[in-house]
Amino acid sequence: MPAEEKKEVKGTTISRRQFFKQAGAVSAAVAAAAASSVIAPEEAEARTTFAEFFQNNYRLMTDEEKKEAIARLEQRHSEEYGKKVTVDGSPAMKDVLFGYALNIQKCIGCRRCVYACVKENNQSRHDTEIQWIRVIRMEKGNFTVDDMDKGYPNSPNESFGIQVGGNAYKNAGVALEGQHYYQPERVPEKDAFYFPVQCMQCEKPPCVKVCPVRTTYRDPDGIVVIDYNWCIGCRMCMGACPYWARRFNWGDPNLPAEEMNPKTHYLGNRPRMRGVVEKCTFCLQRTRKGRYPACVEVCPVGARKFGNLLDPESEVRKILDRKKVFRLKADMNTYPKFFYFID
Amino acid sequence: MKIKKITKVTFGALVAGTVIFGIGHFQTQAQQEQPAQQAAATATVTECFESREGYTARSRVENVVPEYGYPNIKCSQTTGGVLWWGDPYDDTIPMGDMPDIDDITKGDYLTEDAVIKPREPQLNYFNMDPDKHCVMCHDGKAVPFPKDKKPRMITMHQDIVEDSMELMHGEGAIWCLDCHNATNRNTLIDHRGKEISFNQPQKLCGKCHGVEYRHWRMGIHGKRIGSWIAGGKKRWWVCTECHNPHTVQTNRFQPLKPEPAPALPKGMKNADHESVHAPSAAGHGEATPAAMH
Ligand code: SF4
Ligand code: SF4
Numbered sequence: 001m002p003a004e005e006k007k008e009v010k011g012t013t014i015s016r017r018q019f020f021k022q023a024g025a026v027s028a029a030v031a032a033a034a035a036s037s038v039i040a041p042e043e044a045e046a047r048t049t050f051a052e053f054f055q056n057n058y059r060l061m062t063d064e065e066k067k068e069a070i071a072r073l074e075q076r077h078s079e080e081y082g083k084k085v086t087v088d089g090s091p092a093m094k095d096v097l098f099g100y101a102l103n104i105q106k107c108i109g110c111r112r113c114v115y116a117c118v119k120e121n122n123q124s125r126h127d128t129e130i131q132w133i134r135v136i137r138m139e140k141g142n143f144t145v146d147d148m149d150k151g152y153p154n155s156p157n158e159s160f161g162i163q164v165g166g167n168a169y170k171n172a173g174v175a176l177e178g179q180h181y182y183q184p185e186r187v188p189e190k191d192a193f194y195f196p197v198q199c200m201q202c203e204k205p206p207c208v209k210v211c212p213v214r215t216t217y218r219d220p221d222g223i224v225v226i227d228y229n230w231c232i233g234c235r236m237c238m239g240a241c242p243y244w245a246r247r248f249n250w251g252d253p254n255l256p257a258e259e260m261n262p263k264t265h266y267l268g269n270r271p272r273m274r275g276v277v278e279k280c281t282f283c284l285q286r287t288r289k290g291r292y293p294a295c296v297e298v299c300p301v302g303a304r305k306f307g308n309l310l311d312p313e314s315e316v317r318k319i320l321d322r323k324k325v326f327r328l329k330a331d332m333n334t335y336p337k338f339f340y341f342i343d
Numbered sequence: 344m345k346i347k348k349i350t351k352v353t354f355g356a357l358v359a360g361t362v363i364f365g366i367g368h369f370q371t372q373a374q375q376e377q378p379a380q381q382a383a384a385t386a387t388v389t390e391c392f393e394s395r396e397g398y399t400a401r402s403r404v405e406n407v408v409p410e411y412g413y414p415n416i417k418c419s420q421t422t423g424g425v426l427w428w429g430d431p432y433d434d435t436i437p438m439g440d441m442p443d444i445d446d447i448t449k450g451d452y453l454t455e456d457a458v459i460k461p462r463e464p465q466l467n468y469f470n471m472d473p474d475k476h477c478v479m480c481h482d483g484k485a486v487p488f489p490k491d492k493k494p495r496m497i498t499m500h501q502d503i504v505e506d507s508m509e510l511m512h513g514e515g516a517i518w519c520l521d522c523h524n525a526t527n528r529n530t531l532i533d534h535r536g537k538e539i540s541f542n543q544p545q546k547l548c549g550k551c552h553g554v555e556y557r558h559w560r561m562g563i564h565g566k567r568i569g570s571w572i573a574g575g576k577k578r579w580w581v582c583t584e585c586h587n588p589h590t591v592q593t594n595r596f597q598p599l600k601p602e603p604a605p606a607l608p609k610g611m612k613n614a615d616h617e618s619v620h621a622p623s624a625a626g627h628g629e630a631t632p633a634a635m636h
Contacts, residue, residue, distance in 0.1 A: 083412060086411075108596060108599070109601060110422075110424070110599060110600075110601045110602060111602035111603075111604075112419070112424055112426055114602060114605075115419065115426050115602050116426050116427050119417055119426055119427045120427065126606070129605060129606040131605055134605070179614070180604070180605060180614070180617065181604040181605065181607065181614035181617055182604065182617070183601065183603070183604045185600065186598035186599060186600060186601075187598060187599065187600075187601045188596075188598060189598075261411075262411050263411045287571060290570045290571065290572050290575060291431075291569070291570060291571065292567075292568060292569065292570070292571045293571075294427060296568075296571070297427075297428055297431065297568040298425070298426055298427065298428075299566065300393070300394040300424065300566070300585070300596075301394070301566070301585065301596055302564070302565045302566030302567075302580065302585070305562075305563060306571050307571050307572075307573065308571075308572075308573075311573055313573040313574075314571075314573050315561075315562040315563055315571075315573075318561050318562065318563050319563050322558075322563065323563070
């Protein structure tokens with residue numbers, strides 16, 4: 001392999017997508033290396049990357065292959081971030097189906113959950129900023145005579161109401177159009193409530209149905225996971241998800257080493273690469289070890305509840321038994337395991 | 344094994360095919376290192392509060408979980424709130440005995456599995472005596488014990504209750520000494536004269552707020568961190584860590600500063616298209632030009 005090309009390979013972590021992109025420059029060398037399995041011994045890092053590229057879909061790997069893949073990642077990330085990084089491969093716990101419940105009457109819209117999630121799950125901090133939770137502010141609307149039969153302002157049909165009552169900019173009753181970028185001095189505000197949305201871990205997940213390479217799938221504990229290495233970045237799942245829960249790494253994630261959470265899971269919060277999709281996993285690196293998700297812990301008003309849907313003694317089940325519960329877009333037949341409730 | 348080989352061969356073919364479309368886009372390390380330096384340049388906030396501002400202060404302690412180099416907590420850099428717990432049980436003690444009220448919990452909190460952060464150390468009102476706390480002044484001599492619970496004007500502690508005649512907890516039906524122990528100000532007292540520790544306010548609050556108390560005991564009201572498993576070790580937040588009993592009538596939960604809004608999508612200059620909903624806006628025609636495309 002010529003010296004110049006070698007340098008490029010060493011300085012970069014290659015995902016499958018990047019690999020395709022770089023193929024123009026190094027494909028000949030790679031193809032040769034792969035075919036003959038001849039790699040100079042000093043190219044340990046490069047070899048790691050090649051091995052990572054040629055690994056199987058995580059779900060189809062043998063236990064041995066999984067172990068190897070995890071060891072490769074631990075080594076690479078430990079070097080990259082200058083600290084000991086662990087990559088867990090724990091499978092789903094037996095007789096556990098994870099469920100979530102959120103009290104929209106309690107939520108004050110403080111967005112702490114959004115940032116707890118980012119601290120825990122190693123999202124890209126900026127350019128592109130990736131957050132798995134969105135908190136939508138919604139106004140309590142009202143009915144006034146003045147707003148009757150008003151159409152889109154400044155439109156040719158100004159004086160005609162669009163056929164929903166109220167008008168497009170000031171709905172009658174509760175305004176279901178949400179605000180993402182609200183920034184008041186203090187929350188909660190009067191006349192507003194807040195509606196956090198994240199991956200619902202659907203029992204019938206449309207995102208899984210559309211994935212052409214089957215890299216996103218439902219694990220037995222009900223968590224919809226992604227093998228980032230196998231993701232080709234086609235973003236079909238993003239289009240299929242009715243909850244706008246998935247995020248795409250448009251560039252290499254910007255994750256400062258000192259902010260990197262070194263306790264990771266292969267299917268969860270391990271660092272992602274450019275060109276792959278990611279989303280909430282209910283913090284499976286924590287929950288499969290018995291710990292609450294980070295967003296549950298951080299919520300200052302205790303609006304977030306989590307537990308095992310198969311255990312009648314769990315917090316979620318007690319909520320389902322006693323509180324008024326609904327699921328978002330239940331009509332989509334996605335069967336989310338994320339429930340909203342009020343007291 | 345055979346299937347795997349085929350996969351690899353298929354990949355080889357794909358790779359070869361991609362040569363035609365090869366873009367040859369290379370990423371440099373320099374780009375990745377820049378943000379790390381930026382982050383290090385800004386001073387780190389290490390003092391923050393958990394739920395109730397001004398009452399649940401925490402300081403960040405480094406390397407509390409050496410295995411991962413975790414601190415006990417991570418603070419928000421913008422609002423002074425705790426954002427993440429490295430060790431959920433840091434600085435906690437067992438909740439202590441709880442009455443069996445014949446609910447599904449059977450009062451089973453005696454084990455170390457239910458822990459709380461003690462409230463008693465917070466009694467350092469004027470920081471005059473680390474052990475005597477309130478009794479330092481309220482000893483019956485310097486400040487005589489009050490003879491009855493009748494509301495009267497109080498000239499001290501206006502920072503806690505601005506006007507003691509206007510204390511609205513219980514909509515005027517109860518007053519300071521219905522909860523604070525007249526003869527031992529370091530404790531609370533219930534309506535039957537039973538002394539209650541500041542560490543266990545739930546035993547007092549629950550006397551009136553029965554539904555909340557039961558739901559709290561069940562784990563469906565209030566906040567816990569630690570293990571999600573039923574019966575697993577949890578740190579429980581007690582009533583006063585979220586609610587301020589002196590102002591709860593005005594705000595069940597004292598409003599706080601929200602974390603920053605997400606970054607605007609590339610090319611979007613502002614979020615005015617959202618703000619036209621402001622309830623103060625009279626009528627409907629406030630759409631800005633930005634909102635029109
Ligand atoms: S919420 Fe969206 S991403 Fe999550 S499982 Fe359902 S369809 Fe998939
Ligand atoms: S942390 Fe809790 S209160 Fe704050 S926005 Fe999230 S769910 Fe709502």
